[in-house]
Amino acid sequence: MFKIDQRSSIPIYQQLIQEIKQAILKGILQPGDKLPSVRELSVQLTINPNTIQKSYQELEKQKIIETLRGKGTFVTTHYKPGEDKEKLDRLKENLRNTLVETYYLGLNKDEIMQLVQQLLEELKIGEGKS
Amino acid sequence: MFKIDQRSSIPIYQQLIQEIKQAILKGILQPGDKLPSVRELSVQLTINPNTIQKSYQELEKQKIIETLRGKGTFVTTHYKPGEDKEKLDRLKENLRNTLVETYYLGLNKDEIMQLVQQLLEELKIGEGKS
Amino acid sequence: MFKIDQRSSIPIYQQLIQEIKQAILKGILQPGDKLPSVRELSVQLTINPNTIQKSYQELEKQKIIETLRGKGTFVTTHYKPGEDKEKLDRLKENLRNTLVETYYLGLNKDEIMQLVQQLLEELKIGEGKS
Amino acid sequence: MFKIDQRSSIPIYQQLIQEIKQAILKGILQPGDKLPSVRELSVQLTINPNTIQKSYQELEKQKIIETLRGKGTFVTTHYKPGEDKEKLDRLKENLRNTLVETYYLGLNKDEIMQLVQQLLEELKIGEGKS
DNA sequence: GTGGTCTAGACCACA
DNA sequence: GTGGTCTAGACCACG
CATH class of the missing domain: 1.20.5 (Single alpha-helices involved in coiled-coils or other helix-helix interfaces)
Structure with a gap:
């Protein structure tokens, strides 16, 4: 689902952030969609769960995804840019x-x-x- | 002469490389011009000489500047982009x-x-x- | 009746505890009043019954509500703060x-x-x- | 220097963030002051370096401290609240x-x-x- | 099942 | 020396 280059000098967690953002832009991930669980992605990409975590948390801080406790992580339905x-x-x-x-x-x-x-x-x- | 932001997350040596490249593009530095010596720049920018050195070496590797022993460092006169x-x-x-x-x-x-x-x-x- | 934010980082069961406590403070719920049943609230708020249960249990431990078997759950008539x-x-x-x-x-x-x-x-x- | 309660239910990294913020408020840490290095604090508080890291990074994101690469971490000189x-x-x-x-x-x-x-x-x- | 936190130990880039 | 990243493996709270 997401392409990660383990050899790249770009940190894996940032690559994953980018991949997810691009998937959303391209419509592969729609607002409201559930993202794979941390453990699931960890297995799929053969990446440590902590690294996935870091990506998810960063995306959550940017309000691009949100987590419902015990249910999983989802693409936010109303992303608003916000001046910066x-x-x-x-x-x-x-x-x-x-x-x-x-x-x-x-x-x-x-x-x-x-x-x-x-x-x-x-x-x-x-x-x-x- | 060159603006360096110590707080930036971009390594200082890369910032300096960028500053020099941009100065050349804008014509502030012309082919054949002499660059400040490592020590000189080090004092001006209050940056570790090793860091300046690293920038110059990288630029030399890219054939954008060249060192003439005993004379100093100069902008190359004929830069030709190599395929990469x-x-x-x-x-x-x-x-x-x-x-x-x-x-x-x-x-x-x-x-x-x-x-x-x-x-x-x-x-x-x-x-x-x- | 009670506002729950599924997206909040505060656990749902704690949010519900807070909502009930505030309703009592504000007089919306009076001592002796009957609280909605677990199942009822579960439907209204679209929340897992176990979660409601957890809130009620915690409030009961704090002597703020009490359960009368077969009759329902009620706001206690004489709450007295214990030293803690x-x-x-x-x-x-x-x-x-x-x-x-x-x-x-x-x-x-x-x-x-x-x-x-x-x-x-x-x-x-x-x-x-x- | 900072008091951490390993037994507390509040995450250690958040406790540390609070301790540092309070030290700044009280004037114990002045703008421009250098914070202990990650490793140093790690030894002092017998806490894993990664945990210290997390605190420092969060504080940096909040613009309360800043890091100069290779030199260490410092209290920012001009903190400005910023609407939120x-x-x-x-x-x-x-x-x-x-x-x-x-x-x-x-x-x-x-x-x-x-x-x-x-x-x-x-x-x-x-x-x-x- | 989900995500959140922490430790131990390792490697790297930068100055 | 500094901070930044990553892995492996563990424990916990929540629903």
Whole structure:
């Protein structure tokens, strides 16, 4: 269900967070859907339950999922963005750095814009939803 | 000359690499220009010299700067991007993640595209150069 | 009749205990009044009967309600607080922590005192009764 | 330096968070002060380093402390509350529950108000600071 | 069954 | 030296 690269330098718990967020964006996980239990995912992905836990807790803090005690973890039905200027600044910085690297790799402006477009489509990010 | 945020979660040596790359893109540093010495920068930025050293070494590995023994460190005159599919994949992955986060922060497709455009201009990345 | 938040991190059985205690304080439930049966409440609140049971048992242990076999559960007519230094210490600790959090949220001393006053009035806690 | 009750039902990492917040309020820890390293505290309190970690990370997320990579963890110099209506609601709820319990333990309105006053003074929460 | 917490011990990147 | 991540395995409260 979720792809995790054990060799990646990106922490596993962050990879999982990303995978879940993307699954929600793409509609694979719908609001209200139950997520696999910590133990279940732990077995499926052969990852320690604590690591899964960490991902779930972080997503819960971001109000993207919520847990009903004893019942499991679910995708929240009404996610609302919530202003966070600092986070936006961090993202802009990150984006700036990524663009610089992309350029140094030989892509020109048009190719970069195309890449961004393509990724947005892949993620099913359109104007309609936000 | 370069802005370093000691509090940032991004390693200092990577921040410095980014600052230098951006300075080159913006034309503040021209091919052939001499970079400050390690010791000099170390004092200016109140950063451990080893950290500066690490940045310079990484940039040299990427052929963006070069060291002439006894003379100092200079911006290379002819940088040519080498193919590196792995790195491109990493960048795409990074970009994808950043876009997801941006979207979860409440920006819609148009706003994201605008942001990218704006950053590209800031960095003086145009079609003409690559 | 009682408000339960399934999403809250506070256990449901404790929420119910609180709701009942507050209803008594406010006079909505009078000494001698009959409480809804476990099954009845279970349906109304769509909560597992075991959970309701747990709340009732705890309240009975605290002598706030009592069960008459075959007749139902009732608010006790003469509640008298028993000394319990340990519990008082726990409450003080809890209160201290809450005040710290409130302060870190930006409320100053006056605002905190006002908040406490307001809550006491809401709960109809006055000097006359204890 | 910090008092932890291993037997308490309150998670150790939360106790530690509280202890640190209170130490800052009381002026025992001043803005800019270095906190003990994770390992150091771990030995002092005979608590697992991971548990200390968790406390530090939570405090960092709340912007009460910050870490300079390789140097250690420090009390932030400029803490700014930051609106959080939801958290305030949770605190009010908590406060309400605590007041109910206190009342059921036999304290009357005056005694409760006195208790709150006393705690605020202990914590050195005054009007001047917020 | 569910998630939440904790320990012990390990490895890594950073400065 | 610092903090950040991960695993293995354990115990607990809740429903």
